[in-house]
Amino acid sequence: MKTPLYYLRIYLSIVTQYIKAKLQYRTDFFISTIGMIFTNIAGIFPVWIIFHNIPSLHGLSFNEMLFIYCFSLLALSPLQLFFDNIWSIWSHLLSGTFIKYYLKPMNVMFYYMSEVFDLKGLSQVAIGIGGLIYASNQLDVQWTLLNIVLLIVSLIGASLIMISLMILAASTGFWIMDPWNVISLVNRFRDFAKYPVSIFNDFFKFIFTFIIPIGCIAFYPSQLFLNPLQDNEMIVFFSPLIGIVLFIIANAVWNKGINSYSGTGS
Numbered sequence: 001m002k003t004p005l006y007y008l009r010i011y012l013s014i015v016t017q018y019i020k021a022k023l024q025y026r027t028d029f030f031i032s033t034i035g036m037i038f039t040n041i042a043g044i045f046p047v048w049i050i051f052h053n054i055p056s057l058h059g060l061s062f063n064e065m066l067f068i069y070c071f072s073l074l075a076l077s078p079l080q081l082f083f084d085n086i087w088s089i090w091s092h093l094l095s096g097t098f099i100k101y102y103l104k105p106m107n108v109m110f111y112y113m114s115e116v117f118d119l120k121g122l123s124q125v126a127i128g129i130g131g132l133i134y135a136s137n138q139l140d141v142q143w144t145l146l147n148i149v150l151l152i153v154s155l156i157g158a159s160l161i162m163i164s165l166m167i168l169a170a171s172t173g174f175w176i177m178d179p180w181n182v183i184s185l186v187n188r189f190r191d192f193a194k195y196p197v198s199i200f201n202d203f204f205k206f207i208f209t210f211i212i213p214i215g216c217i218a219f220y221p222s223q224l225f226l227n228p229l230q231d232n233e234m235i236v237f238f239s240p241l242i243g244i245v246l247f248i249i250a251n252a253v254w255n256k257g258i259n260s261y262s263g264t265g266s
Contacts, residue, residue, distance in 0.1 A: 011114050015117045018116065019117065037123045037127065040073060063138040064226055066131055068195070068219055069131065070128045072218035073194075076159070076217070080120070081121035081125075083113050086167070086183060090183070093261070094177075141226075157221070160246060164249065165214075165246070171254045171257045192214050193215075197220070213239075213242055224236060
């Protein structure tokens with residue numbers, strides 16, 4: 001049985017080679033990194049413009065919105081860093097090259113996802129941490145040991161939600177000709193995760209809470225720190241569990257797809 005340490009050594013070896021290859025084209029790397037930095041920062045400007053004209057939005061201040069936005073950046077970073085190869089699965093499935101991932105004595109999902117480590121995602125982490133610290137100071141959020149543990153657990157659960165949704169989207173490629181449109185559609189939901197569910201009407205609030213739980217990526221978990229003394233909804237506390245359950249489902253669907261895939265036949 002392969003141990004976690006075995007997979008860690010393999011992963012570090014693969015990622016090291018990938019980083020070396022990417023840094024051979026440093027201009028492309030730096031330009032794309034700068035582009036991601038500006039993209040993430042630009043997402044704050046619409047919020048700033050809104051609050052420049054109104055004092056609050058559904059009872060939320062600018063700093064509370066900033067906290068939620070930066071929380072989402074951190075929650076979405078693992079998807080960017082470790083699962084970016086999802087975007088290439090359609091080409092591997094269509095060309096038949098995906099079959100090579102069956103030939104190594106290791107987990108297929110691990111092998112496939114480990115081939116890409118998106119360094120640009122580190123800039124997203126930096127912006128998320130910086131913004132979260134700033135908003136926390138403005139809101140006087142007390143980072144006790146308990147709150148730090150809650151933050152880590154919440155971020156892990158939130159990350160698993162979006163990762164699971166993307167894996168489910170990618171897994172459709174084992175049964176349909178081209179999963180690109182499905183992956184692209186699901187990816188668009190990450191934009192909604194950066195804003196509070198409370199701004200939507202009851203229909204979309206229900207959808208984004210119980211059907212496609214993107215509200216559990218940032219809005220609900222952030223309430224643990226923004227409104228700790230209020231009588232929060234139970235969904236606030238169950239967000240990490242939702243991420244775990246959703247990942248188990250996504251992994252099961254992926255494995256079913258793996259077992260049904262037989263290459264292109266050529």
